[in-house]
Amino acid sequence: MKELRLELKNEDGQVDTFVQDFIPMKRLLEWYENQSLIEEGEIKPGVDVIVKKIEFVASLFDDERVTPERILSGLDSRQFEEKIHGLINQVVLGETDPKETGKLSQHKKY
Template sequence: MTKLRLELKKKNGDVVVYEQDKVPASRVLDFWNIQEKLEAGDTSYTPKNYLLDRIDYCASLFSAKSVTREAILEGLNAWELEETIDDIILTAVGVKKEVDPKLMELVQQKPESVS
């Protein structure tokens, strides 16, 4: 079953894992509203605004109230931010799905030799 997953590091070094297994399909439209703002060509909508909107969108997908823009910005390393946000968005809109471990096991098994 596909789930959203977010790991944030607290200031004391503890890692908190948030998972969300239900996201209403209507939330896909919310993401496309962000994309439309970007594609509208308004020069006042900067790359920074786009990033912050994507972070806010990701935070809003989790039912835990402690998942906020600030929590994400403080809880991720700089080099993890874009990839983490993209993974959450792609999973939420149905583009990226978890691979079933049982299926992976079958795929990785060597076929029996045919004589």
């Protein structure tokens, strides 16, 4: 399996790279629970869904420096689709091709 990689700018403008090589099965179940809550309307489309996605991605990394706040301040907003959806797809669908991971699965795009 390919490792998950997330690059975030720090306060000094330098890029920190975070790598995760093991994702517990419980993370996949958490994502499916989030999807159910979105479909049921308990998590509202828009900002709430974006926040849930960022929280989920942060939870994938064991490194305590990867937090939702760190992602919000260290990820260029123009990379949201590619990076956040890409990491989610790597976990949910097992996709590892960067061209394939830029978009969240067509059957569950929120």
